[in-house]
Amino acid sequence: xxxxxxxxxxxxxxxxxxxxxxxxxxxxxxxxxxxxxxxxxxxxxxxxxxxxxxxxxxxxxxxxxxxxxxxxxxxxxxxxxxxxxxxxxxxxxxxxxxxxxxxxxxxxxxxxxxxxxxxxxxxxxxxxxxxxxxxxxxxxxxxxxxxxxxxxxxxxxxxxxxxxxxxxxxxxxxxxxxxxxxxxxxxxxxxxxxxxxxxxxxxxxxxxxxxxxxxxxxxxxxxxxxxxxxxxxxxxxxxxxxxxxxxxxxxxxxxxxxxxxxxxxxxxxxxxxxxxxxxxxxxxxxxxxxxxxxxxxxxxxxxxxxxxxxxxxxxxxxxxxxxxxxxxxxxxxxxxxxxxxxxxxxxxxxxxxxxxxxxxxxxxxxxxxxxxxxxxxxxxxxxxxxxxxxxxxxxxxxxxxxxxxxxxxxxxxxxxxxxxxxxxxxxxxxxxxxxxxxxxxxxxxxxxxxxxxxxxxxxxxxxx
Amino acid sequence: xxxxxxxxxxxxxxxxxxxxxxxxxxxxxxxxxxxxxxxxxxxxxxxxxxxxxxxxxxxxxxxxxxxxxxxxxxxxxxxxxxxxxxxxxxxxxxxxxxxxxxxxxxxxxxxxxxxxxxxxxxxxxxxxxxxxxxxxxxxxxxxxxxxxxxxxxxxxxxxxxxxxxxxxxxxxxxxxxxxxxxxxxxxxxxxxxxxxxxxxxxxxxxxxxxxxxxxxxxxxxxxxxxxxxxxxxxxxxxxxxxxxxxxxxxxxxxxxxxxxxxxxxxxxxxxxxxxxxxxxxxxxxxxxxxxxxxxxxxxxxxxxxxxxxxxxxxxxxxxxxxxxxxxxxxxxxxxxxxxxxxxxxxxxxxxxxxxxxxxxxxxxxxxxxxxxxxxxxxxxxxxxxxxxxxxxxxxxxxxxxxxxxxxxxxxxxxxxxxxxxxxxxxxxxxxxxxxxxxxxxxxxxxxxxxxxxxxxxxxxxxxxxxxxxxxxxxxxxxxxxxxxx
Numbered sequence: 018x019x020x021x022x023x024x025x026x027x028x029x030x031x032x033x034x035x036x037x038x039x040x041x042x043x044x045x046x047x048x049x050x051x052x053x054x055x056x057x058x059x060x061x062x063x064x065x066x067x068x069x070x071x072x073x074x075x076x077x078x079x080x081x082x083x084x085x086x087x088x089x090x091x092x093x094x095x096x097x098x099x100x101x102x103x104x105x106x107x108x109x110x111x112x113x114x115x116x117x118x119x120x121x122x123x124x125x126x127x128x129x130x131x132x133x134x135x136x137x138x139x140x141x142x143x144x145x146x147x148x149x150x151x152x153x154x155x156x157x158x159x160x161x162x163x164x165x166x167x168x169x170x171x172x173x174x175x176x177x178x179x180x181x182x183x184x185x186x187x188x189x190x191x192x193x194x195x196x197x198x199x200x201x202x203x204x205x206x207x208x209x210x211x212x213x214x215x216x217x218x219x220x221x222x223x224x225x226x227x228x229x230x231x232x233x234x235x236x237x238x239x240x241x242x243x244x245x246x247x248x249x250x251x252x253x254x255x256x257x258x259x260x261x262x263x264x265x266x267x268x269x270x271x272x273x274x275x276x277x278x279x280x281x282x283x284x285x286x287x288x289x290x291x292x293x294x295x296x297x298x299x300x301x302x303x304x305x306x307x308x309x310x311x312x313x314x315x316x317x318x319x320x321x322x323x324x325x326x327x328x329x330x331x332x333x334x335x336x337x338x339x340x341x342x343x344x345x346x347x348x349x350x351x352x353x354x355x356x357x358x359x360x361x362x363x364x365x366x367x368x369x370x371x372x373x374x375x376x377x378x379x380x381x382x383x384x385x386x387x388x389x390x391x392x393x394x395x396x397x398x399x400x401x402x403x404x405x406x407x408x409x410x411x412x413x414x415x416x417x418x419x420x421x422x423x424x425x426x427x428x429x430x431x432x433x434x435x436x437x438x439x440x441x442x443x444x445x446x447x448x449x450x451x452x453x454x455x456x457x458x459x460x461x462x463x464x465x466x467x468x469x470x471x472x473x474x475x476x477x478x479x480x481x
Numbered sequence: 482x483x484x485x486x487x488x489x490x491x492x493x494x495x496x497x498x499x500x501x502x503x504x505x506x507x508x509x510x511x512x513x514x515x516x517x518x519x520x521x522x523x524x525x526x527x528x529x530x531x532x533x534x535x536x537x538x539x540x541x542x543x544x545x546x547x548x549x550x551x552x553x554x555x556x557x558x559x560x561x562x563x564x565x566x567x568x569x570x571x572x573x574x575x576x577x578x579x580x581x582x583x584x585x586x587x588x589x590x591x592x593x594x595x596x597x598x599x600x601x602x603x604x605x606x607x608x609x610x611x612x613x614x615x616x617x618x619x620x621x622x623x624x625x626x627x628x629x630x631x632x633x634x635x636x637x638x639x640x641x642x643x644x645x646x647x648x649x650x651x652x653x654x655x656x657x658x659x660x661x662x663x664x665x666x667x668x669x670x671x672x673x674x675x676x677x678x679x680x681x682x683x684x685x686x687x688x689x690x691x692x693x694x695x696x697x698x699x700x701x702x703x704x705x706x707x708x709x710x711x712x713x714x715x716x717x718x719x720x721x722x723x724x725x726x727x728x729x730x731x732x733x734x735x736x737x738x739x740x741x742x743x744x745x746x747x748x749x750x751x752x753x754x755x756x757x758x759x760x761x762x763x764x765x766x767x768x769x770x771x772x773x774x775x776x777x778x779x780x781x782x783x784x785x786x787x788x789x790x791x792x793x794x795x796x797x798x799x800x801x802x803x804x805x806x807x808x809x810x811x812x813x814x815x816x817x818x819x820x821x822x823x824x825x826x827x828x829x830x831x832x833x834x835x836x837x838x839x840x841x842x843x844x845x846x847x848x849x850x851x852x853x854x855x856x857x858x859x860x861x862x863x864x865x866x867x868x869x870x871x872x873x874x875x876x877x878x879x880x881x882x883x884x885x886x887x888x889x890x891x892x893x894x895x896x897x898x899x900x901x902x903x904x905x906x907x908x909x910x911x912x913x914x915x916x917x918x919x920x921x922x923x924x925x926x927x928x929x930x931x932x933x934x935x936x937x938x939x940x941x942x943x944x945x946x947x948x949x950x951x952x953x954x955x956x957x958x959x960x961x962x963x964x965x966x
Binding site for chain 1: 490503505
């Protein structure tokens with residue numbers, strides 16, 4: 018990410034396609050997952066699990082199909098995105114399978130593999146059917162309308178473990194908020210791309226802050242308030258925090274106004290304080306965070322957070338080894354919200370660092386695709402999607418490790434949860450699509466106008 | 482827009498760095514504290530995730546382990562649970578451990594550094610060895626003879642090898658099966674409650690944890706004190722004791738149940754169990770002399786371990802002469818564990834050299850390699866060897882021609898002493914029947930076994946309770962089993 022990469026596009030930046038690299042990395046990702054699966058079996062039963070071949074073939078087939086879709090429909094796409102997604106998904110399956118051994122009545126890994134298949138199907142569909150991400154810009158208002166419906170619907174369904182974020186129909190359940198975050202990212206990106214100049218340069222200046230006109234700011238604030246309000250009603254503060262962070266980041270990137278960050282932080286602090294003080298569900302989470310061991314002292318046994326911290330501590334530097342930890346003690350959310358505790362206990366700080374680096378790489382590649390793009394919508398969209406990943410990892414990992422108050426969210430790709438896996442595959446598909454556009458050599462005989470357009474967004478043009 | 486994208490990317494990177502720093506905080510810097518939190522079940526789970534080592538009697542394990550498939554995987558099982566419960570104790574996932582299971586827990590659970598192939602290696606790897614085995618000194622047939630002899634009556638037996646201090650039998654009845662409290666759950670807690678509420682107190686180890694007034698069996702100790710202090714120089718010479726005897730400084734009269742105790746010799750007083758002579762001798766030895774003598778036998782020792790702690794046997798250190806007189810015949814505050822009284826018999830049998838009683842012969846790894854061997858160790862010279870010789874003859878007289886004829890074994894030299902201990906308010910309780918003895922095979926140079934038997938026998942008619950009648954036959958059965966080994 019040097020300055021030359023994006024500001025001026027020298028001819029030697031005609032990037033190779035790198036599909037062979039992607040395929041090799043995919044093979045590595047599948048092999049690592051299969052190895053993990055076998056390691057669990059060896060540690061637990063001194064035998065390789067009988068279905069390891071089926072599992073490996075399944076994951077390998079998914080990876081291959083995804084790879085073929087990319088190879089033929091997005092040949093210039095970033096070669097790291099897909100292997101990282103496959104590795105994280107495979108690792109998640111290993112961890113869930115490992116926890117399944119402790120809960121004979123609940124086989125979640127198989128279900129997760131089915132959802133992963135569906136996720137890859139969506140991935141392929143997006144890569145194949147969406148030839149140009151700019152099409153999405155047209156559906157900005159449809160996206161936001163759909164997102165709001167998805168966010169509102171769960172209010173009419175009963176709460177699950179304190180949060181009304183689920184829709185249950187028959188035996189199936191899913192979290193519509195997961196899909197809503199993509200739709201909101203599309204909307205924010207489209208709206209800010211269209212109105213960023215108005216947001217940045219019109220309106221009144223009060224003290225050092227430049228406020229945009231209500232006509233421009235109104236819709237975006239209204240929609241943001243509505244989504245956040247709905248989430249407070251549903252008591253899903255994690256998603257609320259995610260939307261809020263996404264909104265502030267995109268607003269800052271679009272307008273370059275540092276004031277937005279200040280306002281955002283103030284609003285966040287105030288909102289967090291009010292909700293944390295008065296909403297009982299959230300209040301108890303904050304109390305747990307402030308003193309995870311209070312329930313132990315009160316003789317009620319360790320809280321989920323304390324159990325999670327015990328699991329991380331038990332892992333130490335190098336972990337107990339796959340299958341040899343006791344993170345199942347965390348209880349009912351061990352496979353979903355707390356999946357990272359199993360990784361921490363059995364893979365140790367070393368494994369956890371690797372996982373965080375995989376996420377960091379995924380996020381960095383998303384940002385990089387955005388940097389290299391020329392259209393503002395594509396930029397904001399890829400940055401929004403990458404930020405969603407980063408924020409979500411931070412909110413849930415920080416929650417289960419006691420860095421911030423716990424909010425129920427899914428660790429992208431790792432955690433058990435169908436809606437989450439499908440959503441994350443769609444995010445990666447969109448990043449693949451965007452990166453393909455950003456890395457495709459300019460077709461025109463004269464690349465200068467495009468370069469000029471890109472340079473036009475540079476610091477010189479926007480400096481205050 | 483580009484610098485802002487970079488800022489945003491930097492912000493996301495910062496979030497991930499914060500996560501990494503926090504992971505290091507929890508997993509490295511706070512790990513020890515979290516690991517040792519009392520609410521963290523991992524230590525417990527690890528403890529039970531491998532089979533526990535076994536406790537052996539001879540070559541036969543009397544314990545076992547079974548995989549329950551539960552979170553706490555391995556549960557303790559017991560073979561002949563009630564027979565060996567006073568030896569093994571229990572190892573319960575709910576209630577912890579007791580007796581040998583407790584004293585040798587580090588070996589049995591595999592955490593003892595002795596079991597590691599290289600010193601300190603276990604500390605480095607944090608790995609555990611398979612549980613080691615504990616081989617007891619118990620002789621199965623002796624234990625069984627004692628258990629069957631008591632036949633469910635409340636009581637206890639302790640048998641020793643006088644030459645080594647090896648404990649050959651340690652029985653307490655009524656007993657219980659420790660297996661019923663091995664695991665977790667309501668069945669276990671119910672069993673625990675039931676065992677603890679039972680009137681017969683089956684979980685009480687009467688052989689080492691309960692003290693009884695030793696009654697006349699204590700007269701051996703008084704006799705040893707009198708001979709060692711040379712208050713008596715010729716055991717067959719008449720003493721100047723009247724019968725009945727008025728306790729010094731009081732008008733209380735101490736009677737004899739036996740005949741012919743008036744000015745009886747020490748030997749005669751032991752043979753027919755004269756209260757008057759022995760009470761008088763105790764007073765003549767004096768409090769300091771008696772305290773010194775009882776201490777050499779193990780009374781008033783708070784720290785006796787076999788390796789489980791043995792309850793302190795008591796002889797008061799601050800008494801008037803009348804109290805001393807009563808104490809010298811095993812009454813007043815005098816109290817002894819059955820093991821203590823077996824030690825008295827053992828000291829007499831082994832020329833006054835009292836060997837330290839012990840229950841563990843050796844400790845082995847799970848493969849059977851011995852990593853610790855218990856040797857024989859002198860505890861105290863309890864009396865002069867000549868005193869021991871004289872007492873041996875007197876104890877033989879008791880069995881051949883005195884109160885202990887029920888303990889006689891054909892062709893075997895047996896020495897014994899009966900006791901019938903009064904207790905309760907105004908001696909209203911059913912007396913405890915005692916018998917202490919030793920036996921020597923004719924072709925052997927030294928006695929093979931020393932034994933103490935106590936029968937509480939609450940159901941018996943008070944008049945029928947006597948050491949000779951109730952306890953001596955049990956002692957005989959135990960000695961026969963020990964001689965056969």
